[in-house]
Amino acid sequence: MIRTTTSNRQVRPTRVCVVGLGYIGLPTAAILANRGYDVVGVDIRPDVVAMVNRGQVPIHEPGLGELIEDVVRRGKLVASTSPDEADVFIICVPTPFHPDKSPDLSCVRSAAAAIRPFVRSGNLIILESTSPPMTTRNTVVPIAVPEPLEVGQDVFVAYCPERVLPGRILVEAIQNDRIVGGITEHCTQRTKEFYETFVAGEVVPTTAIAAEVTKLAENAFRDVNIAFANELSMMADQLGADPLEIIQLANRHPRVNILNPGPGVGGHCISVDPWFLAHAAPHQSALIQTARMVNDTKPTFVAHQVRELADQVESPVIGCLGLAYKPDVDDFRESPSVEVVRQLIASQAGEILACDPYVDADHWEELPLTPLSEVLERSNVLVLLTAHQVFRELPIADLDHRHLLDTTGAWRAAIRARQAMPATDAAAPV
Numbered sequence: 001m002i003r004t005t006t007s008n009r010q011v012r013p014t015r016v017c018v019v020g021l022g023y024i025g026l027p028t029a030a031i032l033a034n035r036g037y038d039v040v041g042v043d044i045r046p047d048v049v050a051m052v053n054r055g056q057v058p059i060h061e062p063g064l065g066e067l068i069e070d071v072v073r074r075g076k077l078v079a080s081t082s083p084d085e086a087d088v089f090i091i092c093v094p095t096p097f098h099p100d101k102s103p104d105l106s107c108v109r110s111a112a113a114a115i116r117p118f119v120r121s122g123n124l125i126i127l128e129s130t131s132p133p134m135t136t137r138n139t140v141v142p143i144a145v146p147e148p149l150e151v152g153q154d155v156f157v158a159y160c161p162e163r164v165l166p167g168r169i170l171v172e173a174i175q176n177d178r179i180v181g182g183i184t185e186h187c188t189q190r191t192k193e194f195y196e197t198f199v200a201g202e203v204v205p206t207t208a209i210a211a212e213v214t215k216l217a218e219n220a221f222r223d224v225n226i227a228f229a230n231e232l233s234m235m236a237d238q239l240g241a242d243p244l245e246i247i248q249l250a251n252r253h254p255r256v257n258i259l260n261p262g263p264g265v266g267g268h269c270i271s272v273d274p275w276f277l278a279h280a281a282p283h284q285s286a287l288i289q290t291a292r293m294v295n296d297t298k299p300t301f302v303a304h305q306v307r308e309l310a311d312q313v314e315s316p317v318i319g320c321l322g323l324a325y326k327p328d329v330d331d332f333r334e335s336p337s338v339e340v341v342r343q344l345i346a347s348q349a350g351e352i353l354a355c356d357p358y359v360d361a362d363h364w365e366e367l368p369l370t371p372l373s374e375v376l377e378r379s380n381v382l383v384l385l386t387a388h389q390v391f392r393e394l395p396i397a398d399l400d401h402r403h404l405l406d407t408t409g410a411w412r413a414a415i416r417a418r419q420a421m422p423a424t425d426a427a428a429p430v
């Protein structure tokens with residue numbers, strides 16, 4: 001049951017249970033532990049739990065390794081495969097979609113069920129996973145809150161989305177403004193007070209449904225804007241114009257700010273979350289659905305461009321630089337770069353060499369990865385898919401590859417310089 005009034009018995013929380021030790025949960029657990037809380041970090045993967053308890057991290061995130069090592073050594077963070085009693089429970093588990101793009105809430109359900117035996121009067125339960133509208137009220141509350149505890153009176157439940165940028169998580173998790181939306185006003189208030197103990201940005205109160213929709217709106221906004229850039233780039237290519245030049249010229253207008261196109265949109269957030277809105281309001285989300293389709297089309301367009309280049313050489317050896325969904329991260333979930341490589345393999349466009357300094361070869365089963373030096377030496381078609389720093393710094397002007405395709409814009413200046421070279425260079429940059 002949900003109560004809108006409450007007794008005001010409140011003890012300052014000291015013990016936090018963070019469920020899900022991935023890109024969001026692990027930094028959150030580390031920050032809380034560093035702030036003085038006693039944290040139990042929970043993950044269903046025993047290998048992740050064992051690593052964290054050794055003071056190591058299973059993901060690449062600047063500064064996280066040192067922080068985890070420190071808080072584990074000081075005994076402030078302990079990882080486990082099952083939850084424990086705590087004052088605050090934070091759920092940070094994945095929220096993917098099914099093949100038909102409908103939300104898959106199985107991890108949220110199992111996390112909520114796992115904490116239920118440990119939830120006591122006075123506890124705060126927070127969902128941080130990006131979730132479809134009403135998940136906090138309709139999924140977390142009924143599964144996580146045991147009877148006879150009442151939400152808003154005995155137990156406090158809220159939604160608080162994450163807005164961090166991978167690569168800057170430890171900074172942004174503290175500095176960014178946060179929105180907190182409780183099931184009742186009292187739930188919101190308790191949650192706000194908790195976040196204010198470790199967040200330097202403003203903690204803005206609202207309702208659970210508003211917080212859920214706001215998070216999805218943020219990512220749908222980004223997706224729609226990127227879709228415009230991607231559509232423009234495909235259109236410009238068709239019309240024989242340089243998309244980046246058009247964007248630079250258009251952005252001289254004081255009220256125009258077109259984003260950079262890329263090989264598509266990937267990652268666990270922007271390529272997934274808009275579908276949650278589309279699923280919740282299918283007849284009011286035509287723009288959002290179209291943007292998703294435009295961005296999902298882009299890898300096919302890029303693969304076609306690569307094949308056209310490959311057709312121009314004998315025995316094409318196609319070097320694909322980058323698999324991660326964005327520069328300088330090790331995350332390749334829903335990555336358009338991966339999709340391009342997959343399509344090139346499937347269409348037998350040539351010998352495919354793929355390289356990514358952040359991707360563990362053991363995690364990439366579709367194709368053995370090739371060292372960068374070998375890719376540069378052997379390929380006669382070189383495609384930049386993810387603009388990792390190590391690729392941005394390549395001496396493009398010195399590469400004697402006949403064909404370059406830059407899907408990111410990172411090589412733009414170098415390619416232009418090559419174009420200006422005498423024709424004997426025989427370079428055919430795109």
Ligand SMILES: NC(=O)c1ccc[n+]([C@@H]2O[C@H](COP(=O)([O-])OP(=O)(O)OC[C@H]3O[C@@H](n4cnc5c(N)ncnc54)[C@H](O)[C@@H]3O)[C@@H](O)[C@H]2O)c1
Pocket residue numbers: 019020021022023024025042043044045048092093094095107108110111114128129130131162163164165166268269
């Ligand atoms: N990664 C980001 O940049 C980002 C940014 C904002 C929001 N989010 C959202 O945060 C949520 C978590 O994303 P992530 O990137 O940290 O995911 P992740 O896959 O990196 O980590 C999730 C972890 O949860 C574990 N897990 C799954 N089910 C569990 C369960 N029932 N109990 C305990 N552990 C369980 C997994 O083993 C995994 O280690 C998602 O909803 C995502 O959309 C992510």
